Amino acid sequence: MAMSQSIRIAPSILSADFARLGEEVRAIDAAGADYIHIDVMDGHFVPNITIGPGVVKSLRRHSEKVFDVHLMIAPVDPYIEDFAAAGADIITVHVEATPHIHRTLQLIRSLGKKAGISLNPSTPASAVDYLIDEVDLVLVMSVNPGFGGQAFIESQLDKVAELRRRIDETGRDIDLEIDGGINFETAPRAIAAGVNVLVAGTATFSGGPDAYQANIRRLRGDA
Numbered sequence: 001m002a003m004s005q006s007i008r009i010a011p012s013i014l015s016a017d018f019a020r021l022g023e024e025v026r027a028i029d030a031a032g033a034d035y036i037h038i039d040v041m042d043g044h045f046v047p048n049i050t051i052g053p054g055v056v057k058s059l060r061r062h063s064e065k066v067f068d069v070h071l072m073i074a075p076v077d078p079y080i081e082d083f084a085a086a087g088a089d090i091i092t093v094h095v096e097a098t099p100h101i102h103r104t105l106q107l108i109r110s111l112g113k114k115a116g117i118s119l120n121p122s123t124p125a126s127a128v129d130y131l132i133d134e135v136d137l138v139l140v141m142s143v144n145p146g147f148g149g150q151a152f153i154e155s156q157l158d159k160v161a162e163l164r165r166r167i168d169e170t171g172r173d174i175d176l177e178i179d180g181g182i183n184f185e186t187a188p189r190a191i192a193a194g195v196n197v198l199v200a201g202t203a204t205f206s207g208g209p210d211a212y213q214a215n216i217r218r219l220r221g222d223a
Contacts, residue, residue, distance in 0.1 A: 008034035015201030031212035042073035046146035060087035092116030125162035143180030152181030164194025
């Protein structure tokens with residue numbers, strides 16, 4: 001892992017109590033979350049429906065932390081501006097979701113936001129080869145996207161290691177993030193493989209608000 005990059009924890013609000021979402025975001029902010037990871041699903045690209053830009057906008061006043069918005073939707077381009085306006089800081093799109101991924105990344109950056117790309121488990125690391133200069137974040141899905149609570153797919157650690165080499169060759173400070181099945185057992189292995197951002201839903205939110213700080217510290221390796 002690049003020595004300049006500290007480990008960041010991005011709790012996925014998909015695992016939060018949706019009846020108390022603003023309070024949950026404030027709680028994980030206070031507990032030491034680095035990013036707030038917001039999973040957007042459309043019931044088309046992935047088999048689930050979550051939230052839209054209106055919810056992102058309503059949550060924005062509850063935290064000044066980085067809003068790490070992961071768009072699991074297709075088509076994706078028509079919604080980029082809405083999520084940017086709602087308060088996203090990083091907008092991550094799937095390479096599998098659009099035939100013109102360069103155009104999408106350029107649109108995100110033109111709106112003053114950081115651009116991320118996400119790779120499904122079956123998508124090889126080489127998918128970033130002609131995109132790496134356009135991105136600020138690469139997200140490896142270590143489950144098939146669509147639902148929280150799935151089991152970690154082991155083969156993705158090799159992909160992480162490949163992507164870490166590619167990122168380090170650029171000399172740029174690009175986040176390497178992993179999402180899916182991240183818990184207290186898989187987190188240190190993902191870090192060892194080269195990630196510097198861990199998306200964790202169940203592992204962060206288990207035990208309720210009183211446990212969030214300890215959960216985040218343990219995921220980061222501080223406890």
